[in-house]
Amino acid sequence: MTDVDTAATSAARAFEATRSASDAARAGWLTAIADRLDAAADELVAIADEETGLGETRLRGEVARTTGQLRMFAAVVTEGSYLEATIDHAVPDATPPRPDLRRMLRPTGPVAVFSASNFPFAFSVAGGDTASALAVGCPVIVKAHPGHPRLSRRTADLVTEALAAAGAPAGAFALVDGFEAGLELVDHPAITAVAFTGSLGGGRALHDRAAARPAPIPFFGELGSINPVVVTAEADAARGAELAAGFAGSFQLGAGQFCTKPGVVFLPEGSALEAALAPLVGADTPRMLTPSIADGFQSGSERVESVPGVSLVAGSTGGPAVAVTDVATLRAHADELLAEVFGPFALLVRYASRAELADALDELEGSLTATLHAAPDEPVDDLLPRLEAIAGRVLFAGWPTGVAVTWSQHHGGPWPATTSQHTSVGATAVRRFLRPIVYQDAPDAVLPPALRDANPLRIPRRIDGVLSPAG
Template identity: 65%
Template sequence: MTTATLSLSELTAAATEAAKVTAAASDAERAGWLNAVADALDANAAELVEIADSETSLGAARLTGEVARTTGQLRLFARVITEGSYLEAVIDHADPSATPPKPDLRRILRPIGPVAVFSASNFPFAFSVAGGDTASALAVGCPVIVKAHSGHLRLSERTAEIVAEALRSAGAPEGIFALVSGREQGTALVQDPAIKAVGFTGSIPGGRALFDLATSRPEPIPFYGELGSLNPVVITGAALAERSGQLAAGLAASFTMGAGQFCTKPGLVFIPAGTSFAADLAEATKDKPAAGMLTDRIAEAYPDGLRSVASLPDVAVVSGTVDQDAGANGAAPVVFSTSAANVLQRPDELLEECFGPTTLLIEYSGPEELSQVLAKVPGSLTATVHAQPDEDVSALVDQLTGLAGRVLFDGWPTGVAVNWAQQHGGPYPATTSLFTSVGATAVRRFQRPVAYQDAPEAVLHPALREGNPLGIPRRVDGELVLR
């Protein structure tokens, strides 16, 4: 399933053949494949963590937890498909007496075919070879070809070996899973006619280039890209008056977590003008150590990004220094501050993501100016509100709902729960789609609806047969029937 000697066209041809088998496989069979992969990864966790730490410097504790998250995702999707609502089965019985007469219509979601998945640099397990994109695609019956990330290539290869062997031992078809590497292979993968969708986590420039390739093909395909996100945080004056020190400690822990390399890092923090919060944050940040970054390229880019922000008019350095060598010494935290008026004058320069342990405080004069500057913030994965219980923040929440996929209250956005309700996505450039890449409904990206009209029972998917042999939730004649 990961035979290195096969060409890309041979891999995609094998995936196309495998898709016939995976689409016909039962939910229980596919759940067995996912659980087998999860068990194999858990059994080899110590080896994988050692390799990952040598390539990413994320530390054994963080990486061990990430393996557990990854296997938890696989097992979640096994439960999702056996529960059955993911199929969105709908039955409308014929009504000859209607005007005009209504036929028997039965609708279901079906797998779209082979999927390409691009690994992320910052989550070498959970958003990588066996991560959420791979798990959700395999769950619904889509073969997967993963493009390995160059930042953890040895880990990718070893993980792929374990995944492939687990799938094979569990009875999955040859061609259901493969790994390729290199930029040229990644570009060719997106353009291959056999590929029917792409999952991507990475930078805006890289993701946008692949998105354009996917949509400009003779047969355009969906590109589910998670790109950049500033994750704005709004703190009210009342909240600062009550708990400024506590908020500063929470923010310092959040924006420095993982050397600021989380896609949900709070990169913009809006505070009322004239408070002591900047001093409180400087105090909370002063003892945060420098940390190694994921790749040499990322480490080189971080100081450049800091210097770019510091060079802008009316931007102050609250704590830390922009003169650092992140490659040699690790990335050290830096806090900047500016005014909302300054952001309104130069949004393109100040509202640009800087990947690393840095955040920008933006002081606003009142609700009207806050609303004006928030309107300039690009689409984000998250938005956060810190207010007091008796404050009316409904207008603010409405505005934040328009620019983010997940709105938090009195918390911090780093950390993404993997469950049924999660929404990890947002308006562009956070993502290129309306779907989530984390949680149960991530499977919806790799399915397409098909309706069958007046079809004989024998040709129908079991989920659409009259007696509901799978015992799954369905909508029948407009009514939701749970079993």
Template identity: 50%
Template sequence: MAAAPVWSVDPRTGKQREQVAVEATAQEVDAAVEAAHAARAALADRSVRSAFLRSAAAGLDAARDGLIETADAETALGPVRLTGELARTTYQLQSFADIVDEGAFLDVVINHPDDTATPPVPDLRRHKVPLGVVAVYSASNFPFAFSVAGGDTASALAAGCPVVVKAHPDHPALSELVAKVLRRAAAEHDIPEGVVGLVHGFDAGVDLIRHPLVAAAGFTGSVRGGRALFDAAAAREVPIPFHGELGSLNPVVVTEAAAAERAEVIGSGLAGSMTLGVGQFCVKPGLVLVPSGAAGDGLVKALTAAVADTDAGVLLDHRMRDNFIAGVAERAQLPEVETPVTPGAGGEHSVSAGFLTVPARKLAEEGAYDLLLEECFGPVTVVVRYEDADEATAVLSRLPGNLTATVHLSGAEAAGEGRGAEILAELTALAGRVLVNGWPTGVAVAPAQHHGGPYPATTSTSTSVGGTAIERWLRPVVYQGTPEALLPKELHDENPLGLPRRFNGVLER
């Protein structure tokens, strides 16, 4: 049986552009993993590793025009958005190169023997080592930043782990181009090209997670797909860590005082956030608690005007478009659900933004309205009108884990008056990033960033954005009573590599 072709498709027209690859067979997946496994030793030298990451960033910058043209043709995300995303991707690679050079991620700890302790302490030297080959599952909505050269790949390579990427079917041509850039960068430093493998096809993704040489996996996508891979990772003879980002409502709470103080600003800000990128951001605010009464009415009025003025847009593929249209229609049919601006089809290939409103009491108990507590991918949000604080708390208590949670407070509440701190505590239990008087769309690449949250937002407590994302691909090892001649240089007393470390209880930088 011939391998199935992989086509690049234009989401603006639904037409095939070109065949760019074929779906990988089980034998081809095995070959890609074997090649990655064989490349591990080439990443052992941290100076080579960081230089490789910088060359990869430079290569992507040099190929910018062609990459953005291909990405736009396959995703319809537009040159402006894609240019910014590519810049973010190269910045991530450079940032991880800096982290590799610094070496703090190794967490070096050295304890000399102490016979006076109870019990006695032997010579102990601890640091972190790479896990091995990492399987990376590309995202549809971030063709650069969460795909072949995205955060999972950058952090895994920084940790010293080769990768095999399962390309997303929405941008296969771009995936091939980016993989070639990374392999050229590897070759510049005598690193085998197999350090970055690339496979296409659903079955290839399943074969990849089951491969015995794959040591960990990173995933960004749907709850259904991510949970299936998560279960497969756990069901292996040797289970492996699976760091998956699956889905998030990203709830927002607007207090009555905040709505009274700046209804128009909050309403227009919400419209901009929920429609950004045609609502295809993982941190889109999908459920917004707004007070009943005049203050909340003013916010809804401002939201209505801003959303109604938003142009129709194209989703990443026609399957997503069909799911969006069906999903919003099913939600709108529920009793007492209203559509001040009706979301749905905006043309043969586009969709129109809109939002739904529902009384908070309808979400207080399990039933048909639970559908409103599920993420709907695209430019739509659900505005929940609550009568009092107890109703708002009842809705929040029914939410699953989220990437983000936001509260909009008045000036007085932000200064400590009222229930601000109480609401913040409620939201902290729900999400990995909690915002005050802001919007969750836009995830800064910074050392303090955390992009993760309780399940189903993610399947682990780790982050996929920021410097600490490297920790997902490492494990600690301690050497006891080992002669220094046999130890890695990172664990020598004289610290020849100049690493930050804790030496006999003292933090050295």
């Protein structure tokens, strides 16, 4: 394990090489890491299961997701549109005269990544934050999560070996450990951005610390989300029992330890979904990832259940459970009822009318997702704008647990879901670690290849306002 100053100083030196490395070279680094992790999957899954108890099936799937997203980011940077290369040729006879202007995105510098507890591979040492930063030429220093320390160290060893074998400069990647190391990392002047997945309280403290530096830096935090679900009366009447099964599977998946767990469900009074739910909720006390998460689950469940006008409709205190209330109670106790409970707990909110439902949605803060279950031809103009206003992903079928890693994916949302408008999943996750630079009247020979007239990289560009395809 490296100390913070040594790691950050080495990362700053490495940035001189990583920033000028070709997209093909950086894609090779990512592919090498993916290959190394796939080859060690048996070993890594065994360690992860000992430390987290998430089970072999889940963990093998997560390794595949992790190596898949490494390879996807390799494809993103070689395709080239992520650079947003834009050229406006000079127009000397314009009023006023217009110079030659050429703009593209460039890496910010060394990045700090805080691992998550609930995804020991995909949001951890070699997860999406690390992959998207390395992809664009930013060295990465990862702060290990205490919930899986042995896995973090072993994964870091494999990443370091893979980068060295692929020709990446020393210092392009490092791992640090401990609470104080995390604070030092945010404070270190060599660090240019921070990516974090974790609690609202911890993330807010680090966000404020990053903003208070002599030279403030961006903090990209994924913090908390209740992921509201709306079930219309028409949808409930048509398939309430089916929706109950989907909801039960989603909020209990992984012991409810997903940032996209559906935590609040709005449904009509006398709902078929509610009536079918009780036998679908487990009775066993779940194994939580860490003692602090278990304590938070217990206290959060008790907080909601103690509110007057709230009662349990399925499950039991301390285990998977679903509580129920009405819109009036929700409004009167929004602070207690709309705070995230991380674990297999959810709240049903009964509404008496469509107008009451629409007004209740205005009580909600930002979430990663919002789900709308309606009848196929049912008008939803009164609901959809409200859901768009509070979520980064709006679902019209299925349930929000599960985030596909694609070019179009967005995993973010208004505060307190995240601290920014950027995504931590999908191709545009790289945008967090890039900043625009404009070159004015620069000689062609000194321009980055992406902006030269001959387009040697054969990438898509916008030239004089017109999008030009690759080639």
